[in-house]
Amino acid sequence: NYCVVKLTAGWGWRISLSMAAVPAAFLTIGAIFLPETPSFIIQRDGDTDKARALLQKLRGTTSVQNELDDLFSASNLSRAAIYPFRDIFKRKYRPQLAMVLLIPFFNQLTGINVMNFYAPVMFRTIGLKESASLLSSVVTRLCATFANIVAMLVVDRFGRRKLFLVGGIQMILSQLAVGAILAAKFKDSGLMDKDYAFLVLITMC
Numbered sequence: 001n002y003c004v005v006k007l008t009a010g011w012g013w014r015i016s017l018s019m020a021a022v023p024a025a026f027l028t029i030g031a032i033f034l035p036e037t038p039s040f041i042i043q044r045d046g047d048t049d050k051a052r053a054l055l056q057k058l059r060g061t062t063s064v065q066n067e068l069d070d071l072f073s074a075s076n077l078s079r080a081a082i083y084p085f086r087d088i089f090k091r092k093y094r095p096q097l098a099m100v101l102l103i104p105f106f107n108q109l110t111g112i113n114v115m116n117f118y119a120p121v122m123f124r125t126i127g128l129k130e131s132a133s134l135l136s137s138v139v140t141r142l143c144a145t146f147a148n149i150v151a152m153l154v155v156d157r158f159g160r161r162k163l164f165l166v167g168g169i170q171m172i173l174s175q176l177a178v179g180a181i182l183a184a185k186f187k188d189s190g191l192m193d194k195d196y197a198f199l200v201l202i203t204m205c
Contacts, residue, residue, distance in 0.1 A: 019134075019138045019141075020138075020141060023141050023142060023144070023145035026145060027145065027148065030149070034152070035054060036054075037054075038051040038052075038054050038055045038058075038068070038071055039051075039071050039074070039075065041054065042071050042072060042075045043075050043078070048068070048072075051068060051071065052064060052065075052068055055067060055068060058156045058157065059156075059157070060157070110171060110175065111175070112171060112175070115175075115178075115204065116137075116140060116141070116144070119133075119136060119137040119140055119204070120133040120134050120136070120137045121133070122200075123136040123137070123197060123200075123201065126182070126186065126192035126196070126197045126200060127192040127193060127194050127196075127197040128194065128197050128198075136201050139201065139205060140201070140204055140205055143205040151163060174203050174204065177203045178200055178203050178204060181196055181199060181200055181203070182200070
């Protein structure tokens with residue numbers, strides 16, 4: 001019996017790690033087929049036709065000349081910069097610098113990565129069995145992978161600002177809902193009804 005328990009326990013982290021590697025491999029393979037951005041093509045090759053064709057495909061229109069001219073202007077300005085890392089601290093670039101620093105900072109501060117990291121422990125604590133809690137973690141990761149794919153498909157069409165607004169609203173509502181469910185239904189014994197545990201899972205996803 002001891003050997004069986006030890007073998008079962010030893011496989012837990014292997015299964016969890018293997019399942020986590022599936023979406024990572026999927027994203028890595030997908031990145032191979034991901035096209036370069038128009039700005040990168042202009043910066044590296046200066047290939048106007050290739051950049052225009054890609055822009056037309058992304059925007060869904062042939063009227064991209066103004067945006068193409070802007071990309072060329074930006075590329076020429078970046079080539080002319082002598083001390084680009086020193087320039088970023090100038091007053092006119094402070095909004096961009098603030099965004100670069102504050103977006104990842106507040107992303108960590110929301111606690112969403114902590115929730116994802118400790119998802120198996122949390123689901124086991126609120127009433128799901130160990131196998132179900134591991135499966136719940138896999139489900140949340142698959143949802144995140146699907147969201148990444150959707151974001152890659154729509155980001156150039158709708159813009160990053162809209163995605164930030166929609167994503168931010170979703171995060172606020174979902175985290176408030178998870179907190180409210182845990183506060184209302186989490187018992188002193190450290191257990192929760194299975195129905196509410198699955199509701200937490202759905203809300204996190």
